[in-house]
Amino acid sequence: MFFDVHTHKKYLFENVFSIENKYPKDLEFTNPFSIGIHPWFIKLENIEKELLIIERKLKNKNCFAIGECGLDKISLIDFELQKEVFKKQIQLSEEYKKPLIIHCVKAHQELIEIKKELMPTQVWIVHGFNKNFQVADSLIKHGITLSLGSAILNNKKLQEVVSNIDISSILLETDDANIDIKEVYQKISELKKITVEELQQNIKQNFKSIFK
Numbered sequence: 461m462f463f464d465v466h467t468h469k470k471y472l473f474e475n476v477f478s479i480e481n482k483y484p485k486d487l488e489f490t491n492p493f494s495i496g497i498h499p500w501f502i503k504l505e506n507i508e509k510e511l512l513i514i515e516r517k518l519k520n521k522n523c524f525a526i527g528e529c530g531l532d533k534i535s536l537i538d539f540e541l542q543k544e545v546f547k548k549q550i551q552l553s554e555e556y557k558k559p560l561i562i563h564c565v566k567a568h569q570e571l572i573e574i575k576k577e578l579m580p581t582q583v584w585i586v587h588g589f590n591k592n593f594q595v596a597d598s599l600i601k602h603g604i605t606l607s608l609g610s611a612i613l614n615n616k617k618l619q620e621v622v623s624n625i626d627i628s629s630i631l632l633e634t635d636d637a638n639i640d641i642k643e644v645y646q647k648i649s650e651l652k653k654i655t656v657e658e659l660q661q662n663i664k665q666n667f668k669s670i671f672k
Contacts, residue, residue, distance in 0.1 A: 483508035496529035527561025610637035
C-alpha cells in the first residue's frame with residue numbers, strides 16, 4: 461500500500477490510500493478526507509459557520525485529520541486573524557483527537573511558538589515541506605512531522621535534507637501536483653538507500669501511529 465497523506469485529487473488505484481483535502485464549502489465526503497480553513501480563504505463573516513461545518517464533519521468516520529490549515533505570511537489575510545483561526549482549529553483537533561495537516565509559509569517559528577504555548581497532544585504535520593535542514597531539524601525536535609511531495613523530485617537542497625533526517629519523521633503526499641505518489645516513494649527510497657518495499661513499511665508504520 462502507498463499512503464498519500466494530502467492530495468487534491470481522487471485516486472482510482474487499489475494500492476493507494478489517500479486523504480483528500482476538503483474545504484467547508486465542499487459537498488462530497490465519501491472518500492477518506494481532511495477538512496479545514498486554509499489561511500488563504502479566511503473570511504471574517506464565514507469563520508463561525510465554517511468551524512461548525514468542520515466540527516460536524518469531524519464526526520464522519522472518513523475524516524482523518526483537520527486541515528489544511530495554518531499560517532502564511534505571503535497571504536493578504538491579516539496574520540493575527542490567521543493565528544486566531546488556526547488556534548480554533550487546534551482546539552477542534554484536540555477535542556476530536558484528529559491530527560493537523562498544516563500549510564506554513566514563512567511562519568515556521570511562529571508555528572513552533574504556538575505549539576509550545578498550547579502544548580497539543582495530537583500530531584502536527586507540515587505538508588509540502590521544502591525548506592532547509594535547519595528548519596526541518598527545528599520542526600522535528602518540536603515533534604512536528606514533515607510531509608514531502610513533488611518538490612523532492614528535483615529540489616537538490618531538499619534531497620540533501622531528506623538524506624539526513626530520520627524516516628520516522630516523514631510522510632508522503634502529492635498535494636495538487638500532477639504526479640503519482642509512487643514517484644515520490646521511488647525518489648525517497650533512492651535517497652535513503654533502501655528498497656521501495658522497505659520505505660512502504662516505514663511510511664505505513666508512521667501513518668498508522670499518527671492516524672490510528
